[in-house]
Amino acid sequence: xxxxxxxxxxxxxxxxxxxxxxxxxxxxxxxxxxxxxxxxxxxxxxxxxxxxxxxxxxxxxxxxxxxxxxxxxxxxxxxxxxxxxxxxxxxxxxxxxxxxxxxxxxxxxxxxxxxxxxxxxxxxxxxxxxxxxxxxxxxxxxxxxxxxxxxxxxxxxxxxx
Amino acid sequence: xxxxxxxxxxxxxxxxxxxxxxxxxxxxxxxxxxxxxxxxxxxxxxxxxxxxxxxxxxxxxxxxxxxxxxxxxxxxxxxxxxxxxxxxxxxxxxxx
Numbered sequence: 001x002x003x004x005x006x007x008x009x010x011x012x013x014x015x016x017x018x019x020x021x022x023x024x025x026x027x028x029x030x031x032x033x034x035x036x037x038x039x040x041x042x043x044x045x046x047x048x049x050x051x052x053x054x055x056x057x058x059x060x061x062x063x064x065x066x067x068x069x070x071x072x073x074x075x076x077x078x079x080x081x082x083x084x085x086x087x088x089x090x091x092x093x094x095x096x097x098x099x100x101x102x103x104x105x106x107x108x109x110x111x112x113x114x115x116x117x118x119x120x121x122x123x124x125x126x127x128x129x130x131x132x133x134x135x136x137x138x139x140x141x142x143x144x145x146x147x148x149x150x151x152x153x154x155x156x157x158x159x160x161x
Numbered sequence: 162x163x164x165x166x167x168x169x170x171x172x173x174x175x176x177x178x179x180x181x182x183x184x185x186x187x188x189x190x191x192x193x194x195x196x197x198x199x200x201x202x203x204x205x206x207x208x209x210x211x212x213x214x215x216x217x218x219x220x221x222x223x224x225x226x227x228x229x230x231x232x233x234x235x236x237x238x239x240x241x242x243x244x245x246x247x248x249x250x251x252x253x254x255x256x257x
Binding site: 056059060061064065066067073075076077099100101102103115117120124127128130131132134135 | 175183
């Protein structure tokens with residue numbers, strides 16, 4: 001399933017330099033901005049990605065309350081993306097996001113999965129798998145226990161295959 | 162009779178795709194394979210497109226008129242509270 005290249009899986013680039021482990025933020029806007037700016041510096045997305053993803057979160061919130069943890073899956077249109085990639089941001093303290101489809105319902109988010117989708121039809125498998133995997137017992141907890149970007153990257157890729 | 166289901170989300174690609182996979186698996190398990198057609202669209206297109214469908218499932222709210230039965234589908238992503246949603250969807254298949 002996974003290609004032989006170490007940081008490439010199911011059509012997505014998943015590299016340690018996209019990962020951030022101790023994001024200090026007090027709002028969802030701050031949290032998304034920090035991870036998105038890092039994503040831009042690493043080259044996966046364009047400079048227009050940052051304002052676009054913030055605007056999108058405002059209009060279509062991505063907080064999701066799973067049994068084990070609250071997560072967010074911020075993403076925006078393909079036009080702002082250079083190549084398909086995933087950035088994961090662990091928050092030092094839970095930050096309140098609004099729930100997907102229920103803007104007045106708060107979700108305490110501990111980990112963000114920022115998706116840079118370039119060609120949706122090519123990344124379908126990844127998206128479907130991701131949503132299924134999040135429901136797997138212990139998966140989110142295992143990812144949140146990671147202490148380095150490399151560990152998080154490895155564990156995340158390992159759970160996809 | 163073939164049921165037409167419209168799946169919608171903000172961009173029409175990310176979460177609606179994830180819902181589609183899960184929904185199809187569940188419907189097939191219930192023996193409904195071949196009895197439904199699924200289309201995906203952006204949430205903004207729902208008022209315009211929903212007239213031709215038997216059910217619309219979205220992962221975010223629609224502003225505007227939905228011209229068919231509507232169900233919030235975030236539970237497909239989180240697994241939390243999914244069973245009552247499935248029950249509601251199955252009743253659509255029971256009607257003509």
